Amino acid sequence: MNVAWDDLRTVLLLVRHGSLAAAAEQLDVNYTTIARRIRRAEQTLNLALFERLADGYRPTEAGHLIAKHANEMEVAEHALRRSLLSADVALSGPLTITAPQLLIANFLAPVIDQFTTGYPDITLRVLATNDILDLTRLEADLAIRISRNPGDTLTGLRLLEQETAAFATQELAEKIAGNPKGMIDWVVYDTYPNVPKGIDPAYPNNRVRLRFDDMVAMLGAAQSGLGVVRMPLFLGRGTTGLVQVPVLPPQPYADIWLVGHKDVWPSRKARAFREGLVAHCKAHRGQFVS
């Protein structure tokens, strides 16, 4: 009559991720194991937890019920892991941070380098992604985010204020300077699909030539001379082959924050990372504003 806790966890992950393979990936086991645990749980409870359909496992009502409660167990487990992290006084073991790829590549790499050198016993894991990871679930311990508000339940620290401006190749920049009234091609981000606001009236003719959903790709486009790109100052300045063009005067942009769960924030490892990061930010503040 006693179900193993790990089996409950397995039910939860299968309900949450929908397929044996996806659940298996989360638990880092073979998907066969997921199937076996589910069967074992069903036998122990003498209760059908999933319907086996052609396109996967579909939870029954009982399966959903278990997932609901197992989810609460998971919440408690996450709280435990956060507590352990801050209770752990040793400067050793794993620490996971996440930040946007381009911020890492163009600004944070030295911080990371210095940190791993300074704390060789800490295994730093860097998740370079634009996704907002769930720090409550410890998908990461700390996150560096570009955002206008740092998140609700998290503890945060504003690292930097920054501005955006327009960048293009040297060649394109000269062409625009020689003919301000000519048509200017823009490469823009999908979420702001129009020509930026605030363009200097001296350059009256603007149009969108391309839209991207990825800033790395846009950088490539800009370097290839496909058009003008609005981007944060630090990015444009740090990308070889691009120069700032006066079409779009610098504008304030979302701040850069360091955020973490309140349980994790005071831990020694988090403090150690914060220290190096803050120092680096102070020293290079000039890269971000005009």
Next chain:
Amino acid sequence: MNVAWDDLRTVLLLVRHGSLAAAAEQLDVNYTTIARRIRRAEQTLNLALFERLADGYRPTEAGHLIAKHANEMEVAEHALRRSLLSADVALSGPLTITAPQLLIANFLAPVIDQFTTGYPDITLRVLATNDILDLTRLEADLAIRISRNPGDTLTGLRLLEQETAAFATQELAEKIAGNPKGMIDWVVYDTYPNVPKGIDPAYPNNRVRLRFDDMVAMLGAAQSGLGVVRMPLFLGRGTTGLVQVPVLPPQPYADIWLVGHKDVWPSRKARAFREGLVAHCKAHRGQFVS
């Protein structure tokens, strides 16, 4: 970095019960297994959870921290199991009840007999004890208790009101009747260690001869003629060799309740048991009052 949930549970039980053997009994595994799981958890977390002392495992601070959170996980697990019980519409599987031994022996046995006959697919487990089991933790699904108040967070149903009176052997009863002024020996319960209040003034001389901490033993003493015993009417009437003596007129006593957790109470199995029990109580109410 991921601790198995079952290992967390093992830490919890070891902290709670203090020794490998005691924890092992709870989980129904060999105590060696407990030791191994603890070691594995410590290695995974890279953290000492227990001090190995000569007289057993003593939790470290981290061990206590884990136990605290694992306890919350356990609370969620218990909630899950209660939910499953009430979600389970089938009249089959296990059902656990608890009641005082003497109530079972002298009154409830027919209910139990009838229930197991009527619902052969339900495996009834009866815990005959005076201990107050924790229904939140599902140490039992339903409890029959003799109490003045049925418990706070539980759902309850008053089954019977009852009275106590004085009982002794036929021989002793006749002796007392023949000499009301003579010294009357009492056998009393440890928690009320004096001669009962409310004795008829016609019997002025009373003393405590023996104290017991167990009512079964007191019944034996009464049957052996060691003295007069105050006990519930149903008990005295149902015990061969005892007759009521008029020394102590019948007095109201604590009611008999059926209680259960609110999650369990509405389940079909609980309802089925309740039905038979209530009918039996109604039919035999006369056994409990004068």
Next chain:
DNA sequence: ATTCATGCAAGCGTTTTTGCATGTCATACA
């Protein structure tokens, strides 16, 4: 219609986990 990707079941050999028997150590007791 064919091909490909996804999702799962079943069989088989291997690894991990577990139970049991044995040995050690400290404590309590007579």
Next chain:
DNA sequence: TGTATGACATGCAAAAACGCTTGCATGAAT
């Protein structure tokens, strides 16, 4: 001072859990 008891460690063999591979069914893309 010997002896019993409770609590744990260790080594070995059985049992359980696991990963890998093959094969089948379904639905989407070509």
